[in-house]
Amino acid sequence: MSTRKLNALNTRKKILNAAVELISANKFENLTVDDITRSANVAKGTFYTYFKRKEDVVFEICRPLFAKIEQRMQNMTDKGILERLCFYFESFIEEVERYGVNMCRTWVKEVIDPENAPKNFDTQKLEYDMTMLRNILTTAVENNELKQDTPVEILVNIIISQLYGMMICWCMSDTKFEPKEWTKTFGEYQLKPLLAPYLADI
Amino acid sequence: MSTRKLNALNTRKKILNAAVELISANKFENLTVDDITRSANVAKGTFYTYFKRKEDVVFEICRPLFAKIEQRMQNMTDKGILERLCFYFESFIEEVERYGVNMCRTWVKEVIDPENAPKNFDTQKLEYDMTMLRNILTTAVENNELKQDTPVEILVNIIISQLYGMMICWCMSDTKFEPKEWTKTFGEYQLKPLLAPYLADI
Amino acid sequence: MSTRKLNALNTRKKILNAAVELISANKFENLTVDDITRSANVAKGTFYTYFKRKEDVVFEICRPLFAKIEQRMQNMTDKGILERLCFYFESFIEEVERYGVNMCRTWVKEVIDPENAPKNFDTQKLEYDMTMLRNILTTAVENNELKQDTPVEILVNIIISQLYGMMICWCMSDTKFEPKEWTKTFGEYQLKPLLAPYLADI
Amino acid sequence: MSTRKLNALNTRKKILNAAVELISANKFENLTVDDITRSANVAKGTFYTYFKRKEDVVFEICRPLFAKIEQRMQNMTDKGILERLCFYFESFIEEVERYGVNMCRTWVKEVIDPENAPKNFDTQKLEYDMTMLRNILTTAVENNELKQDTPVEILVNIIISQLYGMMICWCMSDTKFEPKEWTKTFGEYQLKPLLAPYLADI
DNA sequence: GATGAATGAGGATTCATTCAT
DNA sequence: CATGAATGAATCCTCATTCAT
Numbered sequence: 001m002s003t004r005k006l007n008a009l010n011t012r013k014k015i016l017n018a019a020v021e022l023i024s025a026n027k028f029e030n031l032t033v034d035d036i037t038r039s040a041n042v043a044k045g046t047f048y049t050y051f052k053r054k055e056d057v058v059f060e061i062c063r064p065l066f067a068k069i070e071q072r073m074q075n076m077t078d079k080g081i082l083e084r085l086c087f088y089f090e091s092f093i094e095e096v097e098r099y100g101v102n103m104c105r106t107w108v109k110e111v112i113d114p115e116n117a118p119k120n121f122d123t124q125k126l127e128y129d130m131t132m133l134r135n136i137l138t139t140a141v142e143n144n145e146l147k148q149d150t151p152v153e154i155l156v157n158i159i160i161s162q163l164y165g166m167m168i169c170w171c172m173s174d175t176k177f178e179p180k181e182w183t184k185t186f187g188e189y190q191l192k193p194l195l196a197p198y199l200a201d202i
Numbered sequence: 203m204s205t206r207k208l209n210a211l212n213t214r215k216k217i218l219n220a221a222v223e224l225i226s227a228n229k230f231e232n233l234t235v236d237d238i239t240r241s242a243n244v245a246k247g248t249f250y251t252y253f254k255r256k257e258d259v260v261f262e263i264c265r266p267l268f269a270k271i272e273q274r275m276q277n278m279t280d281k282g283i284l285e286r287l288c289f290y291f292e293s294f295i296e297e298v299e300r301y302g303v304n305m306c307r308t309w310v311k312e313v314i315d316p317e318n319a320p321k322n323f324d325t326q327k328l329e330y331d332m333t334m335l336r337n338i339l340t341t342a343v344e345n346n347e348l349k350q351d352t353p354v355e356i357l358v359n360i361i362i363s364q365l366y367g368m369m370i371c372w373c374m375s376d377t378k379f380e381p382k383e384w385t386k387t388f389g390e391y392q393l394k395p396l397l398a399p400y401l402a403d404i
Numbered sequence: 405m406s407t408r409k410l411n412a413l414n415t416r417k418k419i420l421n422a423a424v425e426l427i428s429a430n431k432f433e434n435l436t437v438d439d440i441t442r443s444a445n446v447a448k449g450t451f452y453t454y455f456k457r458k459e460d461v462v463f464e465i466c467r468p469l470f471a472k473i474e475q476r477m478q479n480m481t482d483k484g485i486l487e488r489l490c491f492y493f494e495s496f497i498e499e500v501e502r503y504g505v506n507m508c509r510t511w512v513k514e515v516i517d518p519e520n521a522p523k524n525f526d527t528q529k530l531e532y533d534m535t536m537l538r539n540i541l542t543t544a545v546e547n548n549e550l551k552q553d554t555p556v557e558i559l560v561n562i563i564i565s566q567l568y569g570m571m572i573c574w575c576m577s578d579t580k581f582e583p584k585e586w587t588k589t590f591g592e593y594q595l596k597p598l599l600a601p602y603l604a605d606i
Numbered sequence: 607m608s609t610r611k612l613n614a615l616n617t618r619k620k621i622l623n624a625a626v627e628l629i630s631a632n633k634f635e636n637l638t639v640d641d642i643t644r645s646a647n648v649a650k651g652t653f654y655t656y657f658k659r660k661e662d663v664v665f666e667i668c669r670p671l672f673a674k675i676e677q678r679m680q681n682m683t684d685k686g687i688l689e690r691l692c693f694y695f696e697s698f699i700e701e702v703e704r705y706g707v708n709m710c711r712t713w714v715k716e717v718i719d720p721e722n723a724p725k726n727f728d729t730q731k732l733e734y735d736m737t738m739l740r741n742i743l744t745t746a747v748e749n750n751e752l753k754q755d756t757p758v759e760i761l762v763n764i765i766i767s768q769l770y771g772m773m774i775c776w777c778m779s780d781t782k783f784e785p786k787e788w789t790k791t792f793g794e795y796q797l798k799p800l801l802a803p804y805l806a807d808i
Numbered sequence: 809g810a811t812g813a814a815t816g817a818g819g820a821t822t823c824a825t826t827c828a829t
Numbered sequence: 830c831a832t833g834a835a836t837g838a839a840t841c842c843t844c845a846t847t848c849a850t
Contacts, residue, residue: 008809029317032844043811045847054845105314112307112373115231126374151391157371157384158392162360164374165367169359171314172328172366182359189353190360193395206829210834234819245836250821412830433721436823447832449826458824509718516711516777519635530778555795561775561788562796566764568778569771573763575718576732576770586763593757594764597799610850614813638840649815654842 012050014040024100065095081140086187150198216242226302283342288389352400418444428504469499485544490591554602620646630706671701687746692793756804
């Protein structure tokens with residue numbers, strides 16, 4: 001890779017890092033491009049060399065984070081359905097917590113804005129996550145881990161809203177609600193009884 | 203009540219109604235005080251006779267809505283715990299849906315902003331809702347509807363994040379995710395297995 | 405006087421007192437009619453029963469204060485010119501200090517604004533004060549206390565700018581510059597040498 | 607210096623010039639940022655590229671003006687104390703008059719506002735000017751131009767309030783009180799008798 | 809690619825003042 | 830006289846984005 005290309009990549013990373021730092025630290029409502037570039041030690045205009053709109057930076061920060069979850073799921077093909085779902089849940093929460101509650105808030109704010117939709121694919125995150133869950137469950141049905149009459153769509157709905165619900169509860173409280181603690185009980189109290197009727201008898 | 207007082211009340215209502223209409227109709231990000239007052243047919247300054255900050259209007263719209271749920275719960279004391287929880291869930295969703303998805307988005311945006319916290323009590327909504335749920339469950343334990351070893355706190359967490367999760371899924375999709383439809387299956391598929399282990403034997 | 409008239413006078417006084425208190429306490433830039441009426445426990449509109457413009461209140465507060473100086477001078481006709489001038493100076497400063505430095509600041513701000521001129525006579529305060537000083541000196545010349553060739557106009561200028569200058573220095577510092585302390589040395593160090601050449605030989 | 611930097615400097619100057627012009631011309635109370643930028647032919651936001659707050663522009667206008675006085679004093683080291691003080695006084699008044707009475711009013715308004723204090727050093731102008739005067743007098747004492755027992759602090763107070771007093775008298779009258787005329791007599795009638803007792807015998 | 813000066817739309821909020829009750 | 834709801838002008842300042850260098 002050329003030096004120029006490498007420099008460019010580095011500049012991009014500096015901006016992204018600065019944004020992460022600022023958002024994590026404290027800025028929720030009023031993070032400006034100026035804040036970011038000043039903190040990244042680059043000129044204001046440089047931001048627009050790498051990002052079309054100010055908002056995109058949040059998605060760029062979160063993209064690799066979500067990609068990691070998918071990757072991790074690859075290594076779980078040999079595990080049981082319950083374990084796989086728990087792992088998905090835990091991975092998700094772990095990644096969401098990585099950058100702190102303010103990043104989560106910022107992301108939520110972007111993601112619920114329908115105006116953002118046409119401009120970037122992340123607003124289809126919900127659908128994407130649902131598809132992922134659906135795949136896990138469908139595969140389990142096909143493998144006869146779950147019964148043929150498993151109400152996949154309904155279970156997807158339940159699990160996905162549980163997942164997103166925890167994020168919101170976290171955003172709304174940031175002290176009372178500890179997602180990490182939460183997930184520990186999820187499998188036992190929520191997932192097990194939910195799937196119990198559909199687990200194939202062995 | 204004097205005519206003046208009545209007029210004042212009416213003006214306030216006009217502003218609130220205009221805001222509801224505008225938010226419901228389309229405005230998510232960029233609803234301005236100007237829009238509201240123009241639509242309400244009052245002077246711009248009049249807005250500030252009734253509301254301290256632009257943001258307060260959302261909370262004022264939602265306050266009676268949330269109050270209604272509490273009221274409704276009073277009439278359910280003779281019903282079983284499962285029924286009561288379902289009813290709470292349905293009431294909640296029904297009220298949230300009343301003003302449409304954009305109101306829900308606006309509310310979420312306010313409620314996740316920690317800066318809003320000190321200024322109004324609605325940001326403790328989460329805690330308030332959890333307390334309500336906790337009461338319902340605790341009463342059931344005391345009534346021996348639920349076993350003594352029911353993990354109340356965990357169930358509260360599960361149910362509350364389910365509730366809020368549905369709101370977010372709705373905000374993120376507004377076509378795919380129909381909360382009303384959703385709630386119909388909630389009792390059967392989610393709540394029943396969740397509580398099953400703790401229902402007292404009769 | 406009728407009860408009504410008395411009540412009215414009382415209301416007026418309440419407003420004036422509230423304004424004095426607020427200005428003295430802290431408000432310099434942003435004292436509003438609302439602040440005043442709320443503090444005076446009357447309705448906002450009541451303010452305008454007694455004062456045409458918000459600004460007038462400062463002048464109304466200061467008017468009696470300045471009137472007192474004139475009155476006091478009446479009792480000094482038997483004193484020598486140096487003593488009379490010192491007394492004038494001291495009275496002036498004493499009154500100016502009565503309501504504190506913020507009142508002084510407020511008054512200065514009004515008084516240097518030429519837009520205020522046509523609306524009220526206090527902006528001719530400078531001319532009025534100069535006339536007063538001129539009278540004191542002219543009388544002294546007529547009495548042969550001062551020589552016939554005393555440059556009255558020049559002395560008036562010197563003394564009046566000294567007087568106003570101290571007010572400004574006070575406004576600009578409010579800790580370093582203590583007008584009261586100041587006046588003690590005024591007679592000895594400033595006034596005596598200034599008049600010395602013109603004092604009639606006896 | 608790069609063309610860009612030069613352009614920027616020019617833009618700043620355009621804004622400053624426009625402000626001077628508008629203030630000098632007529633605006634006292636209601637000069638807006640809009641007025642300034644429109645008159646300077648730049649966008650409104652450009653103002654804030656160069657000045658943090660609207661108020662700062664007055665101080666920026668006056669800064670070089672006050673700096674000049676200090677510079678000029680350097681060339682007076684060989685003159686006598688009376689002459690030096692007269693020169694200081696005249697320079698001061700000359701600079702103050704340069705931009706007209708409305709600039710002086712605007713400056714006074716800023717300078718007496720204690721809220722402005724923390725934000726910029728000009729509000730310590732009084733102290734700064736007093737230090738300057740004190741230096742002039744102290745040097746004279748050290749040079750044996752003035753007697754050892756000269757009450758320096760008192761003289762500083764007298765002279766500085768004279769100086770500022772003239773500014774206020776000017777602001778309050780703008781026709782009656784001509785600072786320039788005034789200063790001509792200052793040395794003869796005010797300063798000479800004031801210092802006379804302390805001039806060292808030669 | 810990087811810069812940073814210039815843009816200007818955009819929106820919240822304040823408050824003196826009026827006037828019908 | 831007292832009230833206080835209604836007014837709406839008045840203005841500040843922010844900030845994402847562009848573009849010439």
